[in-house]
Amino acid sequence: MASTQPVPARQDSEFTDDIEKKVYASSDEKPDYVDTTTYSEDGLEELRLKQAEELEARLASGAADDSEYLVKDAHDVSIKVLSTRDDYELPVVTFRMLFLGLGFSAFGSVLAQLYYFKPQTLSVSESFLLIVIYFIGKAWEKCLPSHGLFRYINPGPFNIKEHGAALIMAFTASSSATAIQVISVQSLYYDNQLNPGIAIFTLLGSQLIGYSFAGLLQEALVYPSICFWPSVITPATIFQALHFDGGLGSKRTKIFWILFAGIFCYEIIPQWIFPVLTGVSIFCLVDHTSSVIRNVFGGANNNEGMGLLAVCFDWNFIGSARLYTPLWTQLNQDVGIVLTYILMCAVYYGNIWHGLNFPFMSQAIFDIDGLFIPCTNITEQYNQTAILTDNKFDPVKYAEVGPAYFAATNAFATISHVLCFYWKELLPFFRMLNPWNKTVTMTHDEHYTAMKRYEKVPKYWFLALLAIAYGMAQATDYTGKSNFTWWQLTVILFLSSFFTIAYCTTSAILGYSQFSTQLDGFYSMIGSYMAPGDPIANMYAALYGSQPTVQGIALLGDLKLGQYLKIPPKVNFLVQVMGCIVGALLNYVMELSIVSQQRAALLTVAGTRLWSGQNAQSFNSNAISWGALGREMFSPGKTYFMVPVALAIGTVPPMIQYALHRKWPRNIFLKNFNTSIVLQYSCDLGVGVNTQVNTSMTLGIISQYWIRNRYPRAFTKYNYIVAGALDGGTQVISFILNLALFGAAGPAVPWWGNDGKYSADRCLAPA
Template sequence: MASTQPVPARQDSAFIDDIEKKESSSDEKLGYVDTVGYDDDDAPGELRLKQAEELEARLASGTADDSEYLVKDAHDISIKVLSTRDDYELPVVTFRMMFLGLGFSAFGSVLAQLYYFKPQTLLVSESFLLIVIYFIGKLWEKTLPSHGLFRFINPGPFNIKEHGAVLIMAYTASASATAIQVISVQDLYYNNELNPGIAIFTLLASQLIGYAFAGLLQEALVYPSVCFWPSVITPANIFQALHFDGGLSSKRTKIFWALFAFVFVYEIIPQWIFPLLTGVSIFCLVDHTSPVMRNVFGGASNNEGLGLLAVSFDWNLITSLNLYTPLWTQLNQDIGIFLTYILMSAVYYGNIWQGLKFPFMSQAIFDSDGNQYNQSAILTNNLFDPVKYAEVGPAWFSATNALYFITANLAMGATITHVLFFYWDELLPFFRALNPWNKTAHIEHDEHYVAMKRYDKVPRYWYLCLLAIAYAMAQATDYTGHSNFAWWQLTVILIISLFFTTAYCTTSAILGYKEFSTQLDGFYGMIGSYMAPGDPISNMYAALYGSQPTVQAIKLLGDLKLGQYLKIPPKVNFLVQVIGCIVGALLNYVMELSIVKNQRAALLTIAGTRLWSGQNAQSFNSNAISWGALGREMFSPGKTYYMVPVSLAIGAIFPIIQYGLHRKWPRNAFLKNFNTSVVLQYSADLSVGVNTQVNTSMVLGVVSQWWVRKRYPRAFTKYNYIVAGALDGGTQVISFILNLALFGAAGPAVPFPNWWGNDLKYSADRCLAPAS
């Protein structure tokens, strides 16, 4: 608990200086690592924790000065925005926690799988679950008896640790696993219905490998304050506002619920009544007949255009991402977006790869006449047939989609070398931990980690055993499931996956920048095309075991950091995450079986019905065809898209050049913070989806992370993240309701009547609609 008595400023300053002198000398000599017998291992950490609690008390009481409110780095966020408070006596593993955790895990996993097969895909968001769980937990607390034997069912107030454990369990389960795509595609397109046991163990294996990777990485990427995981700061701040701020009497809580209610009501307008607000483009309002205007300035509809200079008033598209992403990460992203406008226009209007024959933005593959490619015509027994291919002819991507593949591989290569050169100190504990004869201990200077030392850690061998079990399951199911994916191929893919998982988890932890799942699917599809040429089924398994562990590890490491912020005991965190993985996998599969069996005809049609669609499965299958069956024909040396694999090696060079310049001019802030991997990742970022929110989001990010943070440090520290959570929470709750009630997710769609702001002849921003 934080002290309520402020410490005199001069004493405070001397205290900090003394601690920093002690720790900086150790850090400089040993790189945060010292021997096990180091005498001052615990003392500096305990002193820092005490000092953080005293600073927290001053910040809360308003007696701190502006310099103390100013957030300058990751450490400042962790102790100024979030509380280090730990109410040790609070119960965590209660009947209520397990009941709500299992219930919301079932709810989230069923919904996620249900909407995977819907025309409008709905993702179960973390903010949505957090708020709904809070309401149900408080209702449980207030309405059920809590005396005598009922104390087991209702153990008093619904506390922050129970709430956090329920959310982590439910959020772990609330996704449609990549393995479901493999299972459903094999059933729908290759007449290979997997045995239930094989299917379930494939799901569990792919999920648990990612969790094992996360466990092995947590010492390097969860414990330190430099790894502050920007994406979990907002939910952690909401937790503490709801449970630590004194209910509705707190100013922060009042602001949270006021903004939540406002955006809940407001979002009905742009999402249903007045969709023009999703993207206001002056150019499209002036001329809605020109495809050039649409391609460059439009972007409010899917695959429409770049959205240059458009303004969005729809928080569902804007989101709070740029309110919590670090400023330099955003600036690198903005540079990449600026390059996107130039590069995408250049490759299309320059007719690179015959781009003018195909749509400006599309993820489909085409024949030489610009028609959609007949994929089934090149297969025999589900394998590539070169004779049939010679008759059908070559396949093409849209120019902007090909550009995306190149920049994605450039970014992957750059990510690896950037992380190794710039974040070696953060990764060093991970490599030391892999050495069973390691004689050194990693000293973490993080107040939240110090507060967690009273709890037992999860032994590393738990994660190693989990990895061994999951690996054995994957090998067994690959052979018994007729995946054509050999033992050595799986082993190589997992080694590569661990390599990239380490890199992307590092960037997620420090920069708030992470992978794009389509990028990883494409990369591992490319690797699979060389391992098993001409085999789309094997290619799907390469994508599954390559990308899923990375996606899963990022999600689970974020939850481990959230657990550290909320002071949830590590073994409890392990328990709820594993349970969430298992419940999610089982119910994903049960729902998939039911839907594919009863809606097979609708799922196999291109358009589907108003209630059911196989669009996601079709897309995954198309990727397997293009990378698996056609990989060598499209990407080998001398072929049209040979630069896609070559760009992986080229991308690795850029950070090396930057690092050399940084070593020559180490005080140059630009060379230190410029990140070629982020810039390259965003250099074709607008090649898919809705893009009118990009400029608005960029401006809000700079306003929040630079202007407000520097000019109004008190307001930023107290309210920035709670405002972000309120806007996201209200938006996601009303979006969920609108999808159920009006957008066709649980019944017939109910469109708003046609009018000027909702003119169905045009795109949402009144640009010329793209050809369907």
């Protein structure tokens, strides 16, 4: 490792002059990839790494001036906020790492699947796993002997690479896979109990396709510094603070634990004792009876309202995303949210698509003849099963029942188009697919340079994995009675690969990945034309369309985290594949047990205090509405024909903006304004709790603009560690409260401060 001794401070301009091809996330004037025929690859990369280490030493010692602390772009984040340090001799694949990784993979996957069928949904967060694994790893280090044969069980200090590899394995497994929804819905509603082997291979195939996509994309979306993956900066910072900063003697570590403990204690108040802190709305406190005030200014309950001008004091909803998401990404999101306020009110109160007949916010579908009862917000829902014969659409029955309608504010759709602005970042990927390509590209990233000592994962590993996963998917489609043919699966996966590239690019560069419901709807719409009238085939279209993209983003982020932590690539491959397999197997075991034992409770609308089929019911309703009714709702001349038209329209604004940017390339607004994000966020508030929106918008501007520019030293040292501490403490106490009080592991425990007479913000409660 090159020397890290301090050297005399140098100005940013001198640093830039030495590295003439340095790349910034906000600039497209200099390429991130340089042809190696012009420059000496090893010499230039080693020079950059040495300068990054020297800068890191100055920043750590306090010898740097404010201009050096200032974070201006993705490259600055990667070398000023994070260390390029690599302790090469540290063991990674140890018994301790495998035990913790597999143990928490089992814990996370079982828990995620258990709470999929609970009234109170709970997810296992990355910050929660990071903290718990750290505590147990350090206890292991201190309590077990490390001499003699015990050195294989306890190989000394619990190091950053063991910790990181165990977390990546556990977090890969800690979710309820989309395939579980398909399996459980087929069992519950279509009397199709899949063979265990078919079910497991369906789970593995759908997830490993996403991992294969991620592996093939890493050359373009993991190695370069411009792809800095904002969402993983916070966990990477926590890792380095815990393992590199010298324990509790470090100021950053002290701040982390103080804030962690403080938010842990504080969150009991808004989450249980006084949930009014979830959303303080002056308008709702003044008037508890107006549905208009609730729709516009309320939002502390699910599907309540837009939360305009409300203030949130609950970090569980605010979250740290605005502390690490780049400023221009946030500003584009904010513009889209402002449009949402206007569009939702205009569509609903303008009675577009008969909006006034239905609830202001809802994900259900309704019968136009269902009477809207004033002051109750109740409308009769659409009788979905009455239009099916043998689980397929029956036009005769449909003619008797009549058309279906969405609540008006849930009818917007759009698609992001990133090819115009990010074609340079995608170019290495397309070059890589060309077997005759002779051009070798050099990736400018100091963390990548430090990782070059480790052997890469061969590309054919991912290609072989993709072929195996594709074979699994084709086989299980036919043996699992999916009604989804080989060509339909192939077309869906081709589309999925395109969207995976596009959305992974925005996640890597802009930190933007809020798209899952839009993609589900898109693939369901495509499926409704591929297999009209077939809800089961429609579920498989959504599964193989969106799951690879969701999985690809998660796994690419972990690959970048592994690069920041200097985990050898083959070890990263090992722990991610192990996490996928463990998660799939235990997801299925838990689903099989719960569905067989709690079938009656899961099939009821209300469920019980311990079990609920609400998630499966929602997934099935979506499949019926798109699969059975897709052509009746979205074809030309039908009520919602503008929804598919909007997909085509959504590709036009980025092209217009790019043309204007080419004409005026120095205009900062045209360079950074992102029409895809604006359009995506123009339909962002149609579901969920919304009172945190205004608070998080303000927090993001304070952090990413005011503190970053006015106090660069404090921002570089503490911004991301504060984000991690607040998230970690909140998620640990949320986990405990869900288990103990909110009905996730038993009956809910009420409190006089949250009696349910009104919404949490004291607005008129939605029925």
